[in-house]
Amino acid sequence: MQRVKCIVSYDGTLFSGYQVQPSKRTVQLELEKALKQIHKGTDVRITASGRTDAGVHALGQVFHFDTPLTIAENRWTIALNSLLNKEIVVLHSEFVPQDFHARYSVQKKEYRYKLNISPFPSPFTRNYAYHFPFPLNVAEMQKAADLLTGTFDFSSFCSAKTEVNDKVRSIYKISIKKTEDEVCFSFVGNGFLYNMVRIMTGTLIEVGQGKRRADDMVRLLALKDRQVTGKTAPAHGLYLWKVWYTNDN
Amino acid sequence: MQRVKCIVSYDGTLFSGYQVQPSKRTVQLELEKALKQIHKGTDVRITASGRTDAGVHALGQVFHFDTPLTIAENRWTIALNSLLNKEIVVLHSEFVPQDFHARYSVQKKEYRYKLNISPFPSPFTRNYAYHFPFPLNVAEMQKAADLLTGTFDFSSFCSAKTEVNDKVRSIYKISIKKTEDEVCFSFVGNGFLYNMVRIMTGTLIEVGQGKRRADDMVRLLALKDRQVTGKTAPAHGLYLWKVWYTNDN
Incomplete structure (x- = not known):
């Protein structure tokens, strides 16, 4: 498994915050939906640096996920953006070691x-x-x-x-x-x-x-x-x- | 009748352009709806400097209308903004002579x-x-x-x-x-x-x-x-x- 770190920007206006909640549109849900498509229907869980509330925006939110796919480091940006609505834009993607954690490694x-x-x-x-x-x-x-x-x-x-x-x-x-x-x-x-x-x-x-x-x-x-x-x-x-x-x- | 000139700013994103069209949400319609409320149900027609297409924004669109009401010149801004959605903001209102025309007087x-x-x-x-x-x-x-x-x-x-x-x-x-x-x-x-x-x-x-x-x-x-x-x-x-x-x- 390869751990991938992404930087993401989003307009929080239309979202009920970052974290997945039943029957609400959230940023995490949209990202996980896109990753599921890329992984041919397999669920992929993402972990962010922290959540943001409804209406709050992000310019440089960070999340990570693990993948068995052999997509090149910088291609994850393109793959995700091609599936996401324009309110969420992935700005950067890179491979990170398994001990990187989007939440616990924050300085x-x-x-x-x-x-x-x-x-x-x-x-x-x-x-x-x-x-x-x-x-x-x-x-x-x-x-x-x-x-x-x-x-x-x-x-x-x-x-x-x-x-x-x-x-x-x-x-x-x-x-x-x-x-x-x-x-x-x-x-x-x-x-x-x-x-x-x-x-x-x-x-x-x-x-x-x-x-x-x-x-x-x-x-x-x-x-x-x-x-x-x-x-x-x-x-x-x-x-x-x-x-x-x-x-x- | 007093002729009133207004300067208006709007986010064109959610509008089907400026001009009234049957069954479409337009800037003109929203402004005329607000004026109708102020005039207790009487229709008031507005004339703009020109129309803008769907999705096009305005920072300084100008329109005029005629009114029998005795609302002070600068209060029209407040009255209209209190009735309008936040996508349309009236920035200025003033009394103008009857020969002022928002479209024909443009320089x-x-x-x-x-x-x-x-x-x-x-x-x-x-x-x-x-x-x-x-x-x-x-x-x-x-x-x-x-x-x-x-x-x-x-x-x-x-x-x-x-x-x-x-x-x-x-x-x-x-x-x-x-x-x-x-x-x-x-x-x-x-x-x-x-x-x-x-x-x-x-x-x-x-x-x-x-x-x-x-x-x-x-x-x-x-x-x-x-x-x-x-x-x-x-x-x-x-x-x-x-x-x-x-x-x-």
């Missing part, structure tokens, strides 16, 4: 969150950015973001439904960039809890509006209580941007 | 055509740019574009189905800009025939590929024959960008 991940700050919503980005046409103090948001950078228990910044016990994660960098009609948040860390990026974004937005003080982040982390942080920002502004398996760029 | 129009030139198609721009991952000589395309700039009979550059008799139009400027993953054509002129921008784009692409010589444009214009020019570029890369009613910017 770092980057998520981005996009706000469309123009006065009117745009018909073209309505599913690809959260329309937020109100004043935001980017310097204050960056100050708060810097206080969230480090190794902390992020219990205050994850959904109350989070099932994992260990809520300690390391955030390496949060950067916030403003252009004419967009504010883009980038979050790089060793892992993210359920809804963590969306809750951090929602809380940072409230800092940007002056509803919270930047230096309050320290207290919010210490409280370990989801009730004290901001609203969960909507799914459609969020992108799984990149997954690293080594510590290089 | 200039700009259309843009976008190519996505990255190696893989993007799930995010699949409906908003034509994926064309092949080498293009932009300098040659610009040379050809400059030869199409001026006042000519554009019979070779419009659909054979074009119904108007006078096919003379003035193109004021064609500019072509290349960025990392996009080539964007801008066409400014006093008017455009049916499919004219898409045929000009398709022909310029063939120049960019070296399939045609830039200086052949002179001959193509002189032949006045649709058969001699390039393929009609697909609708989903095209945007009605701006409509001018005075000769200023």
Whole structure:
């Protein structure tokens, strides 16, 4: 068996998230359907770096699978794309050793969150950015973001439904960039809890509006209580941007 | 009666074009439905600067209508947007004199055509740019574009189905800009025939590929024959960008 690693980009708009769920259209299901066709009807299970929720997009999601077929490394991209709808595009495929695991071998991940700050919503980005046409103090948001950078228990910044016990994660960098009609948040860390990026974004937005003080982040982390942080920002502004398996760029 | 001018942006993906057609979802129909609601069930007819085909987008389409209601000039934007789906966004509304006509008063129009030139198609721009991952000589395309700039009979550059008799139009400027993953054509002129921008784009692409010589444009214009020019570029890369009613910017 050969293990194959793929990088995949998808528009999350029409999907009920990444993971297979009964009677829902998911990214995993579409990919497994395509692989089943390539394998002449044999089921092939894929493993991703993690799941994404309904409406969340991916630019660089990673998954792996094992195959007995002798298709060349780079041909998997072409074979899969020829069977997939245009909402899912495989960008890269390569052979990896059997000890590579798309989920357990992850070193770092980057998520981005996009706000469309123009006065009117745009018909073209309505599913690809959260329309937020109100004043935001980017310097204050960056100050708060810097206080969230480090190794902390992020219990205050994850959904109350989070099932994992260990809520300690390391955030390496949060950067916030403003252009004419967009504010883009980038979050790089060793892992993210359920809804963590969306809750951090929602809380940072409230800092940007002056509803919270930047230096309050320290207290919010210490409280370990989801009730004290901001609203969960909507799914459609969020992108799984990149997954690293080594510590290089 | 007060005449109101509106600027409207729309995602053409889900529409069968601009103009009302029996049993099809069109932009005009959606706008007239919203106006009918505002007018408590009375039909209100709108007139646009021109129609756009199925799949074609608009950033700055203009329409006008007449109303007996005493809604303030800038409130029409809000009233309409509150009733419209997110694929159509009214960006501006103002009162205009009765002799203003969205179609007949047009001085200039700009259309843009976008190519996505990255190696893989993007799930995010699949409906908003034509994926064309092949080498293009932009300098040659610009040379050809400059030869199409001026006042000519554009019979070779419009659909054979074009119904108007006078096919003379003035193109004021064609500019072509290349960025990392996009080539964007801008066409400014006093008017455009049916499919004219898409045929000009398709022909310029063939120049960019070296399939045609830039200086052949002179001959193509002189032949006045649709058969001699390039393929009609697909609708989903095209945007009605701006409509001018005075000769200023």
